[in-house]
Amino acid sequence: MTSLGLPSTIQACLFDLDGVLTSTATVHAAAWKETFDAFLARREGPGFQPFDPVTDYDLYVDGMPRADGVRSFLGSRGIRLPEGSEDDPPELDTVQGLGNRKNALVLRKIKEVGVRAFPGSVRYVKAVREAGLRRAVVSSSANCQAVLAAAGIEDLFEVRIDGVVAAERHLPGKPHPDTFLAAAEALGTGPHQAAVFEDALAGMEAGRAGDFGYVVGVDRVGQADALRKHGADAVVTDLAQLLGESA
Missing domain, CATH: 3.40.50.1000 (HAD superfamily/HAD-like)
Structure with missing residues (x-):
């Protein structure tokens, strides 16, 4: 060596x-959690199982392209969404829409905390x-x-x-x-x-x-x-x- x-x-x-x-990485994990928890709360109500920023992040989204991360995590919960298109607005519940929501949150958090x-x-x-x-x-x-x-x-x-x-x-x-x-x-x-x-x-x-x-x-x-x-x-x-x- x-x-x-x-x-x-x-x-x-x-x-x-x-x-x-x-x-x-901690900024990305926080952005994923905010994105997925909001989606799951809308879909399943107040009893939803939150996104775990350590276990779920490591297993399903860390290191992956955004859209792959969305599919991977939602697939672990038995959820499938329409693919949508790359210019889907962040509030749209599609694979691309959730990915764009996460990206917007990351950019905001990076601007806030550096x-x-x-x-x-x-x-x-x-x-x-x-x-x-x-x-x-x-x-x-x-x-x-x-x-x-x-x-x-x-x-x-x-x-x-x-x-x-x-x-x-x-x-x-x-x-x-x-x-x-x-x-x-x-x-x-x-x-x-x-x-x-x-x-x-x-x-x-x-x-x-x-x-x-x-x-x-x-x-x-x-x-x-x-x-x-x-x-x-x-x-x-x-x-x-x-x-x-x-x-």
């Missing part, structure tokens, strides 16, 4: 955004850059570029494969490996020479499905065992640990 905590064969690092580089990059992640990415490894951000979020800019870390990455790029290229989201594979290709490396850094179970599965050279699970919520079970080669609570630093 190198001083970066990676096999010596790794030439590129592919980083998820929310929960790995920035603390916006975006913070994890200091340990910033130190790690800078160390990766200094070591001469290639660097990409891989995120299902259509707001990825704005979040990177708000956190002040956009210049640390050479390639960005996000929700906008995935839609343009018709790339399926995590747990499919296609977005990570696209990032590795854009950096001029194959999957065996690339490491994936993810906090989502769907991201672990994408790393395993793509046969990447190394998969690092970032455990921010106490799910280390689940990350390993879904494909992590190593699990840390902060990327600085890979540099030999304490979290």
